[in-house]
Amino acid sequence: AQTVTQSQPEMSVQEAExxxxxxxYDTSESDYYLxxxxxxxxxxxxxxxxxxxxxxxxxxxxxxxxxxxxxxKSFSLKIxxxxxxxxxxxxxxxxxxQERDDxxxxxxxxxxxxxx
Amino acid sequence: GAVVSQHPSRVICKSGTSVKIECRSLxxxxxxxxxxRQFPKQSLMLMATSNEGSKATYExxxxxxxxxxxHASLTLSTLTVTSAHPEDSSFYICSARDLTGWxxxxxxxxxxxxxxxx
Numbered sequence: 116a117q118t119v120t121q122s123q124p125e126m127s128v129q130e131a132e133x134x135x136x137x138x139x140y141d142t143s144e145s146d147y148y149l150x151x152x153x154x155x156x157x158x159x160x161x162x163x164x165x166x167x168x169x170x171x172x173x174x175x176x177x178x179x180x181x182x183x184x185x186x187x188k189s190f191s192l193k194i195x196x197x198x199x200x201x202x203x204x205x206x207x208x209x210x211x212x213q214e215r216d217d218x219x220x221x222x223x224x225x226x227x228x229x230x231x
Numbered sequence: 232g233a234v235v236s237q238h239p240s241r242v243i244c245k246s247g248t249s250v251k252i253e254c255r256s257l258x259x260x261x262x263x264x265x266x267x268r269q270f271p272k273q274s275l276m277l278m279a280t281s282n283e284g285s286k287a288t289y290e291x292x293x294x295x296x297x298x299x300x301x302h303a304s305l306t307l308s309t310l311t312v313t314s315a316h317p318e319d320s321s322f323y324i325c326s327a328r329d330l331t332g333w334x335x336x337x338x339x340x341x342x343x344x345x346x347x348x349x
Contacts, residue, residue, distance in 0.1 A: 157342070158269075158322060158324075158342070158343050159340065159342045159343070160275075160324065160326075160340035206274060206275070210338075217263070217328065217338075218265060218277050218280060219265070219275075219277070219326070219338060220277075221274045221275045222274065223273070223274045224273075224274050
């Protein structure tokens with residue numbers, strides 16, 4: 116069974132600084148998707164970034180980028196120029212590429228605090 | 232972008248009553264929807280996968296007679312918490328999978344429903 120591990124329950128970063136959230140996962144599959152979701156106080160799940168496992172290039176979305184290390188099964192999220200609105204719970208997640216098994220498996224989350 | 236709605240956003244009920252939560256895909260058809268439960272300061276835990284026109288697939292440990300799921304159309308899935316008890320109080324989130332258009336195979340999340348059982 117696939118598992119997703121986030122070892123940092125909470126992190127803090129100064130506004131405008133850069134922070135990296137860690138995530139490791141375990142799977143025996145070769146094709147899958149990895150995600151970072153943001154859950155602000157409203158509790159609406161927001162997709163931050165997505166990475167297809169077959170792509171070697173790391174995904175980027177504006178200030179958000181990932182460091183995807185497939186062999187090491189590591190998928191960290193880097194947030195550059197942190198803003199107050201980035202404060203939220205961040206979940207790393209895994210999904211198989213198999214359509215018949217496309218449930219999303221979430222890590223336990225990292226609560227990110229932005230210090231003004 | 233694809234939008235998923237949930238109704239109600241908050242519900243308070245007495246112990247022993249049943250509560251129905253609706254999940255709708257507003258601008259796309261969803262053959263598959265997912266129901267999650269989230270306890271305070273915890274992660275999302277998948278309860279069941281809802282497939283249009285067929286029985287839901289429940290995760291291990293989830294009581295199917297307690298949490299009734301109906302996916303009667305391509306845009307609507309419902310979760311009914313039967314004979315609710317205080318321990319059922321939680322935040323329930325649905326997601327819907329879009330199999331068409333630009334967001335092929337993407338999942339979109341509803342805003343969640345907070346259930347409080349007194």
